[in-house]
Amino acid sequence: MKTLFLQKGIGEGTAGLITAMVGELANNAFDHNLGKWRDIRGCWLETAMNNDQLTIYVADRGQGVTASLSRVRPGIDDLEAIRIAFAEHVTGRAPEKRGNGLKFVMNVLHDFEDIEFSYYSGNAWLHYSSKADRESDIKNLVSKAPVIIRGVYANITIKRFL
């Protein structure tokens, strides 16, 4: 993936950051669904270039964020699950010490001038826009989604990166 970004003219450092962020999203698809796939195993990864805009899609048909966290945070709904996943140092794979990936994604997002990020699971989604949300609290980024997603669907759009 990093090679693809470099071929598209994206700088070395930026390509590394994007690859790491996408890598963490794809890691989660496998780390939290091993032995728990609902039907189709694996992770969908797609990139699309349109002029000076790059969009990356990552999706899986795993158990979703709420089910993944339900053993460490029983009774949470989809909205709370996404907030916890991005804001708190907690993992569904306790007692292992994990839970850094999505916090890292947020840190990387804050490093870009013009980026949009959407993350769907269940009937909730988190939407971040660097133009509007740089100072926003995570809980204000999470809301009821217009669609229900089995598993997780994320997309990242980076504008004017060349």
Add this chain to the structure above:
Amino acid sequence: MKLQMEKFGTVLISRPAGREAALAALAYSIPKEGDEPIELDFTSVNVLTPSWTDEFLQTLEAQIGRNRINIIEGTNPSVQMTMKTLRELA
């Protein structure tokens, strides 16, 4: 001693790979005895994630302790962002 981390690969992303790298380092690179400091030099790594790093460090620390490990970040943005994230969550 200094471990050149790019010898484990220049794109370091997944948890299983991080754990495997740590086990290989413990088996072949890190002295089994003594308290010599271990420097982890990420200067020539191109892509690093918290998952790989977390798994590598936890596996290493379980064997040799945290105090012996020093990290050289270098200037790569993904390495710096990974270390920043891990420091925030420590």
